[in-house]
Amino acid sequence: xxxxxxxxxxxxxxxxxxxxxxxxxxxxxxxxxxxxxxxxxxxxxxxxxxxxxxxxxxxxxxxxxxxxxxxxxxxxxxxxxxxxxxxxxxxxxxxxxxxxxxxxxxxxxxxxxxxxxxxxxxxxxxxxxxxxxxxxxxxxxxxxxxxxxxxxxxxxxxxxxxxxxxxxxxxxxxxxxxxxxxxxxxxxxxxxxxxxxxxxxxxxxxxxxxxxxxxxxxxxxxxxxxxxxxxxxxxxxxxxxxxxxxxxxxxxxxxxxxxxxxxxxxxxxxxxxxxxxxxxxxxxxxxxxxxxxxxxxxxxxxxxxxxxxxxxxxxxxxxxxxxxxxxxxxxxxxxxxxxxxxxxxxxxxxxxxxxxxxxxxxxx
Amino acid sequence: xxxxxxxxxxxxxxxxxxxxxxxxxxxxxxxxxxxxxxxxxxxxxxxxxxxxxxxxxxxxxxxxxxxxxxxxxxxxxxxxxxxxxxxxxxxxxxxxxxxxxxxxxxxxxxxxxxxxxxxxxxxxxxxxxxxxxxxxxxxxxxxxxxxxxxxxxxxxxxxxxxxxxxxxxxxxxxxxxxxxxxxxxxxxxxxxxxxxxxxxxxxxxxxxxxxxxxxxxxxxxxxxxxxxxxxxxxxxxxxxxxxxxxxxxxxxxxxxxxxxxxxxxxxxxxxxxxxxxxxxxxxxxxxxxxxxxxxxxxxxxxxxxxxxxxxxxxxxxxxxxxxxxxxxxxxxxxxxxxxxxxxxxxxxxxxxxxxxxxxxxxxx
Numbered sequence: 001x002x003x004x005x006x007x008x009x010x011x012x013x014x015x016x017x018x019x020x021x022x023x024x025x026x027x028x029x030x031x032x033x034x035x036x037x038x039x040x041x042x043x044x045x046x047x048x049x050x051x052x053x054x055x056x057x058x059x060x061x062x063x064x065x066x067x068x069x070x071x072x073x074x075x076x077x078x079x080x081x082x083x084x085x086x087x088x089x090x091x092x093x094x095x096x097x098x099x100x101x102x103x104x105x106x107x108x109x110x111x112x113x114x115x116x117x118x119x120x121x122x123x124x125x126x127x128x129x130x131x132x133x134x135x136x137x138x139x140x141x142x143x144x145x146x147x148x149x150x151x152x153x154x155x156x157x158x159x160x161x162x163x164x165x166x167x168x169x170x171x172x173x174x175x176x177x178x179x180x181x182x183x184x185x186x187x188x189x190x191x192x193x194x195x196x197x198x199x200x201x202x203x204x205x206x207x208x209x210x211x212x213x214x215x216x217x218x219x220x221x222x223x224x225x226x227x228x229x230x231x232x233x234x235x236x237x238x239x240x241x242x243x244x245x246x247x248x249x250x251x252x253x254x255x256x257x258x259x260x261x262x263x264x265x266x267x268x269x270x271x272x273x274x275x276x277x278x279x280x281x282x283x284x285x286x287x288x289x290x291x292x293x294x295x296x297x298x299x300x301x302x303x304x305x306x307x308x309x310x311x312x313x314x315x316x317x318x319x320x321x322x323x324x325x326x327x328x329x330x331x332x333x334x335x336x337x338x339x340x341x342x343x344x345x346x347x348x349x350x351x352x353x354x355x356x357x358x359x360x361x362x363x364x
Numbered sequence: 365x366x367x368x369x370x371x372x373x374x375x376x377x378x379x380x381x382x383x384x385x386x387x388x389x390x391x392x393x394x395x396x397x398x399x400x401x402x403x404x405x406x407x408x409x410x411x412x413x414x415x416x417x418x419x420x421x422x423x424x425x426x427x428x429x430x431x432x433x434x435x436x437x438x439x440x441x442x443x444x445x446x447x448x449x450x451x452x453x454x455x456x457x458x459x460x461x462x463x464x465x466x467x468x469x470x471x472x473x474x475x476x477x478x479x480x481x482x483x484x485x486x487x488x489x490x491x492x493x494x495x496x497x498x499x500x501x502x503x504x505x506x507x508x509x510x511x512x513x514x515x516x517x518x519x520x521x522x523x524x525x526x527x528x529x530x531x532x533x534x535x536x537x538x539x540x541x542x543x544x545x546x547x548x549x550x551x552x553x554x555x556x557x558x559x560x561x562x563x564x565x566x567x568x569x570x571x572x573x574x575x576x577x578x579x580x581x582x583x584x585x586x587x588x589x590x591x592x593x594x595x596x597x598x599x600x601x602x603x604x605x606x607x608x609x610x611x612x613x614x615x616x617x618x619x620x621x622x623x624x625x626x627x628x629x630x631x632x633x634x635x636x637x638x639x640x641x642x643x644x645x646x647x648x649x650x651x652x653x654x655x656x657x658x659x660x661x662x663x664x665x666x667x668x669x670x671x672x673x674x675x676x677x678x679x680x681x682x683x684x685x686x687x688x689x690x691x692x693x694x695x696x697x698x699x700x701x702x703x704x705x706x707x708x709x710x711x712x713x714x715x716x717x718x719x720x721x722x723x724x725x726x727x728x
Binding site: 099100114116122141194199200287341 | 461462463464468478480482486488504506558560561564569572647648650651652653654655690693694696697699703704708
């Protein structure tokens with residue numbers, strides 16, 4: 001009954017517009033549908049990842065990154081043969097990697113119990129021309145009712161996102177498509193730098209693989225276990241934490257922040273598992289001796305302190321990744337960031353160890 | 365002795381310039397080193413892939429694509445701790461995929477008999493600002509002599525490309541780093557659309573995997589076995605041909621062109637193997653019924669005619685790919701083109717069947 005009401009409400013709220021496509025479409029604001037994937041669900045701008053009025057201590061860099069819509073997913077159902085998207089950007093990213101992930105949208109549809117890729121699009125850099133421009137995600141589908149999830153851009157900032165469906169078809173709020181709420185806080189690796197599409201992040205893969213909701217709080221270059229993050233995270237309504245905490249910073253910042261970070265979060269989240277992942281092999285180390293040395297020192301420090309931490313603190317774990325690289329060492333884009341293949345390898349390598357730990361806490 | 369002379373000549377020709385980096389560098393034009401990877405090695409502009417004065421019948425689309433430096437590799441040796449690149453673009457591509465592949469450079473260095481990735485860079489779209497701008501590929505290396513290969517941009521057009529090494533170090537012409545010459549003619553799939561880096565194409569992977577030189581003649585959207593391509597290819601100085609010939613066009617163009625294409629090439633290349641690959645699963649088919657139908661019809665036509673062709677013609681083969689997709693069907697970027705992971709899966713799936721056929725002809 002609630003669903004029917006929502007559906008009727010949406011039809012009432014929907015705005016009909018002529019898009020660039022050949023047919024008349026009905027557009028619905030994404031925030032009127034179901035949004036998932038956020039560590040902090042209630043934010044003044046629904047397409048940002050932090051309520052800056054609730055938590056403080058943020059630097060300009062933190063704010064810039066947390067305003068980006070990385071990891072935000074809209075869940076909806078439709079029987080429309082055609083699905084479009086129509087955004088308004090506050091900022092469009094100039095990434096050297098893929099436009100599909102930095103400033104694009106990524107659609108999956110459930111088929112035989114699997115989230116099967118259905119469509120993607122990318123926007124150009126010209127905000128004035130691109131704002132309000134509809135782009136096609138998929139067309140020529142059958143008219144069965146489908147469960148859909150769409151990922152928002154990883155490195156752009158949004159003021160509005162609308163989904164367009166063919167006139168006369170139905171669009172309604174989707175269910176929460178994933179069980180539990182697990183915070184995945186990390187560096188550019190979790191943010192999704194060098195991904196091909198917005199859904200191809202480690203949290204994206206883990207979520208679709210396990211059916212559990214890994215909410216992304218990836219902040220490129222900015223995950224050094226700083227106090228402002230610990231202070232916000234201890235208030236997060238989540239069942240578990242997974243951290244990629246040793247990819248940014250250096251040996252000194254790891255040493256300075258790690259134990260404080262754990263203690264601050266545990267002060268308000270006793271009994272909630274904190275799972276730290278090792279960082280990965282950066283292909284820039286292959287020949288660059290200076291990078292190799294700095295990476296080695298940082299990893300040695302993380303390994304040393306985590307060995308102590310898992311003994312010192314209850315509910316703290318250290319999980320080893322596969323290094324997110326292939327046999328050929330050919331999964332990097334820029335020497336630091338893996339591309340999709342590497343991120344998939346990362347997610348697949350931690351999937352079992354993480355789900356095994358979560359299961360001990362009844363999270364399965 | 366010849367190598368020593370070349371080396372002395374290069375030092376004489378090298379131009380010393382202040383690059384954007386912290387040190388003084390010596391720059392050498394890439395065409396004065398060893399260029400490989402070209403089906404037609406001698407072209408008026410060394411960074412284009414066709415001699416338009418020798419072969420005719422080209423359309424504006426053909427010319428536009430063949431002027432791009434896709435698949436061109438420079439082979440050199442250096443003991444420099446730092447390697448830079450400094451290009452002059454005739455045209456910089458506006459790809460929505462990765463800048464590292466469309467308008468970037470990609471460096472591998474031999475280590476333990478493997479081509480290990482060493483560095484990459486991407487250029488912005490502003491030709492005036494970017495022309496003559498040096499970008500770093502790798503730094504802080506030891507000073508042993510190294511065998512290097514660098515891939516040129518896949519979708520841009522070059523008038524000049526220079527390699528920069530630290531002043532006082534040596535750079536010299538590399539050997540031909542790969543055995544034999546195999547022409548790999550194909551669509552955007554072989555051109556490398558949606559790759560992350562310029563070395564992550566199917567010909568790139570096959571070459572580094574096998575040690576045999578798969579020269580790329582990928583032409584995005586333009587590989588329909590047209591007569592002008594057959595007329596040029598029959599003159600190519602190569603040991604074998606591999607074709608991705610059923611990815612562009614439709615059932616009608618396959619039917620119209622296939623047998624003519626084979627007969628034209630065989631008229632001047634009797635006894636040279638012609639290996640056709642199946643096209644791959646396009647993820648756009650997952651939900652789009654129209655694309656699904658068109659793809660099915662084209663593939664059925666290719667399968668039917670190739671079944672006849674392998675009986676009708678000597679030295680003609682048909683090889684099945686893995687569809688360039690993962691279990692998750694999540695290796696696409698835009699629904700048509702795989703990204704690196706998919707291209708790797710494609711290359712790996714045809715590696716054994718192709719090398720088995722080539723071995724019958726003494727190509728191993």
